[in-house]
Amino acid sequence: MGKRHETIGIKQAIRFEWMQKAANLLLAGLDAKTIRQELHEFLADRKVSNPEYEQSVQTRTFVVNNLMKIWVSPDPELIPFRDASLEFLRRNPSKAIAIHWGLIAATYPFWFNVARQTGRLLALQDRVTQMQIINRLKEQYGDRQTVSRYARYVIRSFVTWGVLQDSEVKGCYEKSTLVSNTEPNLAILMFESALLATPEAKSVLGFLLNNPAFFPFQLPVMTGDFIAQRSERIEVVRYGLDDVLLKLTAKIS
Template sequence: MATRHDSIGVKQVIPYEWMRKTAHFVLAGMNAKQIRQELHAALASTGTQVRSGERSAWTRTFLVNNLMAIWPSPAAELTPFRNRALHALRDHPDQEIAIHWAMISAAYPFWFNTARQTGRLLNLQSQTTQAQIVSRLKEQYGDRQTVSRYARFVVRSFVDWGVLEDTTATGRYRKTDAIAVIDRDSTSLLLHAALLATLEGKAPLNLLLGNPAFFPFRLPVTGGEALVESTGCLKLVRHGLDDELLTLAE
């Protein structure tokens, strides 16, 4: 599991449209080989319409590899979570952006941590810059050139997903309106993703609900018992009268 947490991994902008397409292929019953072939063919035929600028065979491969590791072929320890997320997509299609956010956060903790640093900065100020986000990420991942490059891909993905928007200044962003997460399943899925994205696999419930990595969303105030009910994946540990610790079930 440490490899997933230590890796940066996101090697291209992950367009929201292609996250949705990939999940729909899985829901349609296609196997991993079929999905990979379909993604390559669809991206090649779409060409420059996928994103502005030329998309070479190499960059297509990076994007396909990222998409495959999220929905069709996640890490083995994430398969039960992926299955939960697929059920949530079927049952709550109006919450799909939160469900996709949960899945990519679990598959790529670097996405989650970039969101967390972005959210922290936006809690302090109305706008943030790519340089500020990268500076904070380097405190966690070290001063590697890949941190700057891949963080840019994640931040541009946030813009593509509509949770950040460009300002008139290059490299400066502001948050868009928060998306309400209205059902218990989607809320539980996001918190489950946060635990999977952190090495400890546990956190106080109140801190999870207010985690800045969920800056695009407005989560409901809810008790821990309602969140762990029927999931079989999460466990609630009580400390005192009011403190609740949410942890991954063994």
């Protein structure tokens, strides 16, 4: 899973409704080639870049490639998670934002890390600046120009998804109202997405419950035993008196 964690991959802002379109086409049973064509047509009359830039075939292709990789043609190790996410979405369309969040985070861990740094800052202050987030990302990815540019696309995506909102100061953002999530099975899928977004593919349960990458969501408290009963792709390991470690099972790690 190393290559997936090292690349950034997101070269344009990804709107929530575009994610929905890709998932709906997949739910309709269309094949990959047809879905790709449908997505190009869907985006052809929409501006997929920032408002100040003209749309081009290249920018549209970037977005279509992202959507295909997230929902339609994921890496092999992500297919079981994609399938479970799709089935949950089929049964619970009102929980779409959390499902899309988890899938894009697993496919593009850069999204997960931008969210993690954003959540950390919002836990300390009411507002966060673009530069604060980018500076923290550079500590992880290095001082590359691509980090700054692509982080802006992800942050802009957060705004279009409604989980961040612009303040009166340009480049400064405020947290939106929490997206309530009281469905345990969905929370377990989100834990799985975090494990897939983490190179070590493991994490302490307590940290997952309070992971800043899930800053838009309110996750329910649950035990390791409960998770073990509900997921065949997550292994629960106990250590110490009360500590619980979650890790991906060997067959998908």
